[in-house]
Each structure stands twice: as C-alpha cells, then as structure tokens.
Amino acid sequence: MPVLFEANQSAPQKTAKRTKPPVSNISKRSNPLTAYAYKPLDIRFETQEVDEDVILFLRQHIVVMIPSFLLFIAMLLGPMIVFPLFMNLLELPIQIPAGYVVVGTVLWYLASFGFLFTQFLHWFFNIFIVTNKRIIDIDFINLLYKELSEAPIARIQDMSYQTKGILGTMFNYGNVLIQTAGEVPNFIFESVPKPSAVMDVVSDLLHATKGVE
C-alpha cells in the first residue's frame, strides 16, 4: 500500500528550539548604564535575603534620559547665545555690575549640571528587581520621597505589556503590568527594555513557583 502521509521527523526539534529561554544568551555582567540584566552577578539590594537570587534587574531604558540631556545642552547654550541676545533686545537703562554677570553665569552652569545629575540619580535608583522569591519596585519619586513595593512571585495573577510610540518600537522598550492577588499593590515596570522577555522570565518563575507548591 502506498504511503499517503509520513510524519516529519524534524518537527520535534523545532518545538524544542521554540521552548528555549529567550534570555539565555544575555550577559550576566552589568555596567553603570545597564537597564536590563538577567541574573546579574554584581548587583545586590537593601532587603535581599541570604538565599535570594536576583533573576532580573531592570531600569527604564536609557532613551528616556534623552529629553533631559537635550534640555541640559540647551541650558549650556543659554549664557553663550540666548542671554546676550536677550539683553541686547531689552536695552536695560541700568548697567548690570560685572560681579553679578560672573556669579550668575557660574550659578547657571552649576544649576544646569545639578539638573542633569538629579535626573540621572532619579533614573539610576528607580529600579525593578525580580528575584527567585518576589518582585520589587523601588521608586525615588523625588529627592525626598522613596517608595518600595514588593510582592511574592506566587501572588502574581496576570501580566501584560505595552510598547508605545516611535521610540518604544525602535528601541524595544515598554511598560510591563503585573497584577497581583489580595491587597498587594499592582506593579508597573515603566519603560523597561525587552518587555516581552521580562514577561517570559516572570512567567517562567511563576510556573516554577506554582509547580513547587
């Protein structure tokens, strides 16, 4: 009898490839500008327990710093271009003493640097951490307000992610929304790189945790 259908022997191999973890080839070393690190070796946080491992370390994508950096550049140009033009147009009846010009210029540059530095600190220390036990969101809303939220992995109920805008699509970053059970707050990992990979990692952890339980 002629063979009408023969199963493709290579099919299981393709399936095996698809189930491979999407982040297995990501470096474990971090640098000061790291926004996505899978199992980083050199990162620890305040409330980390002895038997707790950092699985995923996230910050906002560095692209979100571009507006602040452009504003900093514009502020640097102020005393050189904008202020002389402005003073010529105003034609003030009084002569501003040289001391005020010098102190004002130095203060302006210092304030410009201070603006960029505080923006960088805000970016650097606003972090999202996924460990083998919980998810943690550390927010420094401003210089005087800090907020730390955490939830056990087992409490995660639902996850989704959004990639919005031209920059988000180009640089592959977006928001990851994690809904949790009970009174534990919901989490929004804002503008993090590779949101789909983040979801995959958290999802794998969730399945592993529920499998153990």
Next chain:
Amino acid sequence: MTPELIGPMFWLIIKIFTILGIAIYVVFAGVVVRQEQLMSKVLEAGPERALRIIAWLYFAASLFVLFMAVVLL
C-alpha cells in the same frame, strides 16, 4: 528708572536676596548629597562611589559660588 535714582541701597537689597537664594541652593546641594547616600544603601551596583564623589563635588561647587557671591557682589 534712571541710573541716577539707583542708589547703594538698591544694590545692597539685590545682593542680600542673591546671597539668600544661593544659600538655599547650597541646602539643596546638601540634600542631593544626603539623598545619594540613602539611595546607595538601597542598591549596590558598582558606581556608587563615583556618584558620591560627584555629589560632594557638586556640593563643594555650590559652596564656592556662595563664597564668590559674598566676595564679588
């Protein structure tokens, strides 16, 4: 207002307010230093020492501007 009408009292008031404003800015720079210290306790990721040095330099620079204002104005 003509330049003749602007007396030394005018510039003294301007100087006091300028120095007061810069003094408030020095306090802000001090808050940045303190906040950086608190933030570094939360996260150990490597470059905290560099950030601490920058924060202290920033504070020192703001003190220098205050000194400049007192001397030059």
